[in-house]
Amino acid sequence: MIIRKATIDDSELIAKYLLLAMEEIIYKFIDERDPKTAYYFLLHFVESENNQYSYQNCFVAEENEEIIGAVSVYDGGKLQELRKPIVDYVRLNFNPDFSPENETQSGEFYIDSLGVSPNHQGKGIGSKMLQFLIEEFVTKNKQTLGLLVEEENPGAKKLYLKLGFKVVGEKTLVGKKLEHLQIS
Numbered sequence: 001m002i003i004r005k006a007t008i009d010d011s012e013l014i015a016k017y018l019l020l021a022m023e024e025i026i027y028k029f030i031d032e033r034d035p036k037t038a039y040y041f042l043l044h045f046v047e048s049e050n051n052q053y054s055y056q057n058c059f060v061a062e063e064n065e066e067i068i069g070a071v072s073v074y075d076g077g078k079l080q081e082l083r084k085p086i087v088d089y090v091r092l093n094f095n096p097d098f099s100p101e102n103e104t105q106s107g108e109f110y111i112d113s114l115g116v117s118p119n120h121q122g123k124g125i126g127s128k129m130l131q132f133l134i135e136e137f138v139t140k141n142k143q144t145l146g147l148l149v150e151e152e153n154p155g156a157k158k159l160y161l162k163l164g165f166k167v168v169g170e171k172t173l174v175g176k177k178l179e180h181l182q183i184s
Contacts, residue, residue: 001068001125003132006058008047010067014058015043017070017115028174029086030094045086052082052112061116061129068120071129072112073137076104076146103173108146108182109137130163138183148178157181 006014019026019035019042026038045053053072061069074082079102090098104110111133116125137143148171149157157179161167165181172178 001061001063001128003059003061003129006055006060006070008055010058010060010070011043011047011055013067014055014060014070014072015039015046017067017117018042018046018053018058018072018113020115020118021113022115024176025174029090029098029100032094044089048085050082051085052079053086054082057082057112059129059132061125063120067117069114069116069125069129071114071133073109073133073145074112076108076110077106079104079110100174101172103148103171103178104146108144111145111147127159127163130159134163134183144182144184146180146182148173148180150176150178 016039019039023035023038026042027033030037030041042053045051046055046058048054049056052074057074058070058072060067083100087098087100111130114126114129133145137145146168147160147165149160160181163183165183167179168182169180170177171180
């Protein structure tokens with residue numbers, strides 16, 4: 001398996017895998033529970049540049065020339081700039097009152113979403129992708145990585161803690177309380 005920077009040609013699978021990780025959040029963004037609408041909403045932004053879900057901010061895991069996982073990670077200090085196209089689009093097309101909370105901030109590179117193909121889940125792909133990000137951002141570039149985890153997802157939290165993340169606080173995103181973890 002290799003992990004590499006994503007290209008625009010990877011967009012359809014990136015959108016598919018990221019949606020696995022953030023389906024409920026996207027449903028709240030678009031104010032409806034339609035998987036097809038959610039997928040095309042996310043694909044629109046993955047294929048576009050200069051937003052938080054853009055392929056420019058993604059890495060993919062590839063095995064036997066097949067993309068089996070994707071992760072979106074970006075500089076938390078650029079959240080407002082990267083989120084603006086999404087907020088504008090949601091307000092115009094779905095919810096004029098849309099105003100999401102800040103899920104990250106300056107001082108960390110934020111792991112927004114990580115998703116693995118259902119055919120490859122349970123094989124350590126997500127863990128390897130996280131280890132890759134820790135190596136790239138923390139070890140090589142002396143950055144801080146941050147992420148949010150739901151309280152209802154103790155398995156994910158256990159993995160993050162095992163990899164060296166520490167709980168640094170709580171955040172709220174689209175009304176949901178989440179734990180904020182970081183590794184430096």
